[in-house]
Amino acid sequence: MGKMIIDQKYNKLFLELKTRVTASRYRAAVKVNNELINLYHHIGNIILQSQEKEGWGAKIINQLSIDLRAEFPDMKGFSPQNLKYMRKFAEEFSQTEIGQQAVDQIPWGHIVLLMYSGLDKEQINFYVNQTVEKGWSRNVLSMQIETKLHxxxxxxxxxxxxxxxxxxxxxxxxxxxxxxxxxxxxxxxxxxxxxxxxxxxxxxxxxxxxxxxxxxxxxxxxxxxxxxxxxxxxxxxxxxxxxxxxxxxxxxxxxxxxxxxxxxxxxxxxxxxxxxxxxxxxxxxxxxxxxxxxxxxxxxxxxxxxxxxxxxxxxxxxxxxxKTSLPTIEELESELSKRINSDEDSDE
CATH class of the missing domain: 3.40.1350.10 (Trna Endonuclease; Chain: A, domain 1)
Known part of the structure; x- marks a missing residue:
């Protein structure tokens, strides 16, 4: 058997394995992301329900942030700001909507961007599907929202x-x-x-x-x-x-x-x-x-x-x-700061 034939067969074998490994890694990444997004939604729900039931303000979020980071030092994402994002996530999306709109198939940073984009649910769903289909980075998603691709x-x-x-x-x-x-x-x-x-x-x-x-x-x-x-x-x-x-x-x-x-x-x-x-x-x-x-x-x-x-x-x-309806980073931080101060005032 000639070397060229061996090379061709090996290349075909390698391509098949490469395709299988790539597909498997993608499915694994989607599964991990799915778990994370659902965890964040659950945390957001618990915070939302507890605040409504007990009348707690922003201080409970700060305390949760300290305790969660101490209990899970190897995990990121438990900052006070991110916990507030989780609460907003639970406010704006039901568990059913997350699965139906494929929200759990895009990264958390993309979800936060969409939540503050000023888009309605139908428009958000458009960008979620486009992101899943095309694998947009957060920067590309931001650019597409700013130029109103929808x-x-x-x-x-x-x-x-x-x-x-x-x-x-x-x-x-x-x-x-x-x-x-x-x-x-x-x-x-x-x-x-x-x-x-x-x-x-x-x-x-x-x-x-x-x-x-x-x-x-x-x-x-x-x-x-x-x-x-x-x-x-x-x-x-x-x-x-x-x-x-x-x-x-x-x-x-x-x-x-x-x-x-x-x-x-x-x-x-x-x-x-x-x-x-x-x-x-x-x-x-x-x-x-x-x-x-x-x-x-x-x-x-x-x-x-x-x-x-x-x-x-x-x-x-x-x-x-x-023109974009997407707030700038400065506007977003300013709005969050106002909300934090308002919640802390209500605790006192």
């Missing part, structure tokens, strides 16, 4: 319902946003298409984060040759879940109907020149500086290819309808 996701103008079969049309629609926020580029509002394009490639990690999970970058000014003519796509991606090529064109001005026709041509060429038999139809996304509306809907109506249109924004400050 209002932008799935809101692009598209013709997917008519040009793509179910369930791909729904998945493609939910993949796109409107608007896309490119304030990380630090470009002036009058930046031209090529400047934006170069900036997005330079900051590709942040761009991919804004695009969302599943996008793989294939190239900028991607060359296509049709007969004896050369064409260049602004940006070409492949989406892993959609199993589709995604063509993105950037436009610095207002949307024009001819943009849809040009995108339709690009998608036909990509489907013919790049798409494999196992791929789904390629999808186009036209990003314009101005808002897209009825004009865009008319332009897409008779296109033969699946195309989406959305706005992109470069400004550093978000407009009023997208």
């Amino acid at each position: 209002k932008r996701k799935g809101t692009a103008v598209t013709n997917f319902d008519k040009k793509l079969p179910l369930p791909q049309s729904d998945l493609a629609q939910s993949t796109l946003k409107n608007p896309y926020l490119f304030d990380f580029l630090s470009l002036g509002d009058k930046a031209q298409e090529r400047e934006v394009e170069k900036g997005l490639v330079k900051h590709i990690e942040q761009f991919l984060l804004e695009l969302g999970e599943g996008f793989a970058f294939l190239g900028r000014q991607y060359h296509l040759q049709v007969e004896d003519q050369d064409f260049y796509i602004d940006m070409l991606f492949y989406h892993i879940k959609l199993r589709s090529f995604v063509v993105i064109e950037l436009k610095s001005g207002q949307f024009k109907p001819e943009y849809a026709g040009k995108m339709n041509f690009y998608l036909s060429a990509v489907d013919d020149l790049l798409k494999h038999s196992g791929d789904n139809p390629s999808i186009g996304l036209i990003l314009c500086r101005s808002k897209v509306g009825v004009l865009a809907e008319y332009a897409l109506r008779d296109m033969t290819k699946p195309i989406g249109l959305a706005e992109y924004r470069l400004e550093d400050s978000l407009p009023d309808d997208i």
